[in-house]
Amino acid sequence: MNANARGCMEKDERTHLVTDIVAKHKNSKGALIPILHEVQELYGYLPVEAQETIAKEMNVPISEVFGVISFYSFFSLNPKGKHKISICMGTACYVKGSGPILDKLKETLAIGVGETTEDGEFTLEDCRCLGACGLAPVLTINGKVFGRLTKDDIPEIIEGCKTEGGSVL
Amino acid sequence: MQLFRSHVLVCGGTGCTSSNSEAIMTELNEKLVKNQLDAEVKVVQTGCFGLCEEGPIMVIYPEGTMYCRVDVKDVPEIVEEHLLKGRLVTRLLEASSQVQEDEQDIEKSSFFKKQLRVALRNCGRINPEEIDEYIAFDGYKALTKALTEMSPGEVIQTIKDSGLRGRGGGGFPTGTKWDFAAQQINDEKYVCCNADEGDPGAFMDRSVLEGDPHSVIEAMTIAGYAIGATHGFVYVRAEYPIAVHRLQIAIDQAREYGLLGDNILDTGFKFDLEIRLGAGAFVCGEETALMTSIEGKRGEPRVRPPFPAVKGLWQKPTILNNVETFANIPVILLKGADWFASMGTERSKGTKVFAVGGKINNTGLVEIPMGTTLREVVYEIGGGIPGGKQFKAAQTGGPSGGCIPASHIDTPIDYESLIELGAMMGSGGLIVMDEDTCMVDIAKFFLEFTVDESCGKCTPCRLGTRRMKDILEKITKGKGVMSDIDELETLARDIKASSLCALGQTAPNPVLSTLHYFRDEYEAHIRDKKCPAGSCKALLAYEIIEENCKSCGLCAKNCPVNAISGNKKEKIPFVIDPTVCVKCGVCFEKCPFEAIKK
Amino acid sequence: MKTIAELEAIREKTLKEVGMRTDNDSIRVVVGMATCGIAAGARPVMQAFLTETQKRDIHNVTVTATGCIGVCSLEPIVDIIDKEGHKVTYVNMTPEKVAKVVLEHLANGKVCSEYTLKENQ
Numbered sequence: 001m002n003a004n005a006r007g008c009m010e011k012d013e014r015t016h017l018v019t020d021i022v023a024k025h026k027n028s029k030g031a032l033i034p035i036l037h038e039v040q041e042l043y044g045y046l047p048v049e050a051q052e053t054i055a056k057e058m059n060v061p062i063s064e065v066f067g068v069i070s071f072y073s074f075f076s077l078n079p080k081g082k083h084k085i086s087i088c089m090g091t092a093c094y095v096k097g098s099g100p101i102l103d104k105l106k107e108t109l110a111i112g113v114g115e116t117t118e119d120g121e122f123t124l125e126d127c128r129c130l131g132a133c134g135l136a137p138v139l140t141i142n143g144k145v146f147g148r149l150t151k152d153d154i155p156e157i158i159e160g161c162k163t164e165g166g167s168v169l
Numbered sequence: 170m171q172l173f174r175s176h177v178l179v180c181g182g183t184g185c186t187s188s189n190s191e192a193i194m195t196e197l198n199e200k201l202v203k204n205q206l207d208a209e210v211k212v213v214q215t216g217c218f219g220l221c222e223e224g225p226i227m228v229i230y231p232e233g234t235m236y237c238r239v240d241v242k243d244v245p246e247i248v249e250e251h252l253l254k255g256r257l258v259t260r261l262l263e264a265s266s267q268v269q270e271d272e273q274d275i276e277k278s279s280f281f282k283k284q285l286r287v288a289l290r291n292c293g294r295i296n297p298e299e300i301d302e303y304i305a306f307d308g309y310k311a312l313t314k315a316l317t318e319m320s321p322g323e324v325i326q327t328i329k330d331s332g333l334r335g336r337g338g339g340g341f342p343t344g345t346k347w348d349f350a351a352q353q354i355n356d357e358k359y360v361c362c363n364a365d366e367g368d369p370g371a372f373m374d375r376s377v378l379e380g381d382p383h384s385v386i387e388a389m390t391i392a393g394y395a396i397g398a399t400h401g402f403v404y405v406r407a408e409y410p411i412a413v414h415r416l417q418i419a420i421d422q423a424r425e426y427g428l429l430g431d432n433i434l435d436t437g438f439k440f441d442l443e444i445r446l447g448a449g450a451f452v453c454g455e456e457t458a459l460m461t462s463i464e465g466k467r468g469e470p471r472v473r474p475p476f477p478a479v480k481g482l483w484q485k486p487t488i489l490n491n492v493e494t495f496a497n498i499p500v501i502l503l504k505g506a507d508w509f510a511s512m513g514t515e516r517s518k519g520t521k522v523f524a525v526g527g528k529i530n531n532t533g534l535v536e537i538p539m540g541t542t543l544r545e546v547v548y549e550i551g552g553g554i555p556g557g558k559q560f561k562a563a564q565t566g567g568p569s570g571g572c573i574p575a576s577h578i579d580t581p582i583d584y585e586s587l588i589e590l591g592a593m594m595g596s597g598g599l600i601v602m603d604e605d606t607c608m609v610d611i612a613k614f615f616l617e618f619t620v621d622e623s624c625g626k627c628t629p630c631r632l633g634t635r636r637m638k639d640i641l642e643k644i645t646k647g648k649g650v651m652s653d654i655d656e657l658e659t660l661a662r663d664i665k666a667s668s669l670c671a672l673g674q675t676a677p678n679p680v681l682s683t684l685h686y687f688r689d690e691y692e693a694h695i696r697d698k699k700c701p702a703g704s705c706k707a708l709l710a711y712e713i714i715e716e717n718c719k720s721c722g723l724c725a726k727n728c729p730v731n732a733i734s735g736n737k738k739e740k741i742p743f744v745i746d747p748t749v750c751v752k753c754g755v756c757f758e759k760c761p762f763e764a765i766k767k
Numbered sequence: 768m769k770t771i772a773e774l775e776a777i778r779e780k781t782l783k784e785v786g787m788r789t790d791n792d793s794i795r796v797v798v799g800m801a802t803c804g805i806a807a808g809a810r811p812v813m814q815a816f817l818t819e820t821q822k823r824d825i826h827n828v829t830v831t832a833t834g835c836i837g838v839c840s841l842e843p844i845v846d847i848i849d850k851e852g853h854k855v856t857y858v859n860m861t862p863e864k865v866a867k868v869v870l871e872h873l874a875n876g877k878v879c880s881e882y883t884l885k886e887n888q
Binding site: 032090096 | 183184187188220221222223224367368369370371372375376407408409445446447448449450451462463464465466467468469483524526527528532533564567598600602606611614624
Binding site: 172173174175176178205208209230231232252253254255256294295301302304305306307308309310313317426427428430432434435 | 768769770771774777778780781782783784785786787788789793795797798799800801802805810813814816817820821829830831832833834
């Protein structure tokens, strides 16, 4: 079986899973957002075909589905990189210097906020308070927290991700 | 049941989990087995103790010894010294309690001494994933009392008499809100809990959900009884995975015990709860937007009236309180309205939790009686400003709030006094700033936040905040003109007057407040093209102070763009060429003689 | 589903287990657990205190360890400190002696003077 065919099958399978997710929530009130959360969990983002399936199964126009997705920053229309770097831009982190750290990240990765590197390795995001203010300034890579940072720590952290699943520090 | 001689509590809040408390638990259990202490010593994962700066935190009972910044490597020593031989590991004690070994009890350390833990009463004391531990500390006793001894009207009257006001920001009297909803006649009513803690720098609601989820469940059930609702929703930020997880465990346990469901405690009362996840929209912290979001739509606010107590979720009467407000309810019913009203000031009763952060030594969660002064919070509980710097201001209320400058540091903190100062209670973020923080930059920071988070429904908020941000950006880049200040003020007034919801109505506050107290800083940026705090990069100019320069050449060696010249051998002082300098600040950091100023 | 009475039973039972985490005014049993104490058999003594108090349903007692008291020849040494801070020191303890101390001293408030420091000197 060639890679393309396999891709198609996976796609079909996932469409089925989306249908199942919708069926599970369909009868509860206000189900769209919980459905989107679960579908995003499945794909890592919300591709157009999944949106189409959701709209069809829920019997609502796709514009409504898209409208909700685009309103909430948690939902993404694009695939993410292998390492998702989120830098905390909460007030405590900002006052303690997360700005220069973000600049350093942009410079090191050569991408802007919300973008993914061409090799699909890194996605850079800024996020709201993670609540780890005691460790400010803070960033997370795929959920793992790096705290009490200075901008000089950045190259090492990025290198650590590249060499091996990201277990620096 | 097994009795243990000692309980070791390890913080499992987000702050401490981020600094590896999970690995500490694993190591601790291993070492206890190795030393054959596992039958005598119990390890318990709890919620946040509040002293996040010093995390990961471990508390050992019955002594109440608190160990700070514990590393996995420290665990063998704690087990062998403290648990086996009963000797303190003094180097890990919290700094303020090191002076006197007898005073190792956490309650006596300066961080906890002035605090009064009501909403956080169980955080750091119980295992949040064990309903029995919550029950042991009087959990679900208030619910029992309400269902068996009190009428719904009496519950509402008690909450009214206590003087409890909403802890989410506005400070609306909770009992009055409940009364409005109770008076509505409808087949369906709802109780909602706002756990969409969006204010950057505030995390008390998360700590309550993580450390004491049952208190929220109990309170919402009581609220359901009081207003006649049978269904509730907790709207939690998706960014709080630990809180969501523990809350779900707690809901399942409560259902299993029949504390949620069709026939609660065999009294015939029916109530159940559901968690709904937010999806990263700050505006959903606004009550009408939150309800629209639970309905599965774009979380845009709508016009009030009708107020949610009349027409809320799915057009049914609904009450919405935040997590901290709910956490106060069970204690009020148990200890009485008079007890609660005896704390605090005349119009602000009880306690308030603040997330203290920024330029302060003890970052963390503190719960203080209303009326405590800012000075006590910053210098006594917070341990002062690091590096001996000057306190400049504290920011409360996040993007809706304002600053309290040093000249008002002795103001007692309550709803009214903060509003009078142009700040607000907000959800309880308290960010401390020192002399190095630029107030124009902070105003810009908050405006960037509101520009990002404006839902776009009302034009004044959508476009007006962006315009204000552009002006602030211009000023921080040294391109401002004096009329910009007037324009900021006009825009602020218009946006406040013409926005539908609180987001827009309060968005200009950070600017107005900094303009009020720190107008000179704005003027310095515009007129003198200087940033007095030395924080706005475009306005910085590094300069070498000739008489301090020892011609060591360290600055020139480290300069990435070769902007510094001089002569080491002939002891000619070095100079910076401002046309080449990129203001990276390396020379400033490297100079051993403090000969470089900015 | 739990009834109110069952809830109260859970409360009482769990409180025995977690009560040490509140401000309590309990009697403290302090066992010397330095190297010399452990070598002399302090560990079974400590365990005996736990099992005996549990057996007799005594809750207002906390059992803790302490370092070397300095009279190694009299180990295992146990101090019992009451709410007012009065201290009674028992020496050369064994699990059998513990059973008696728990019954007489902790349960009935009567000092077992035959095991105390004074009698042994």
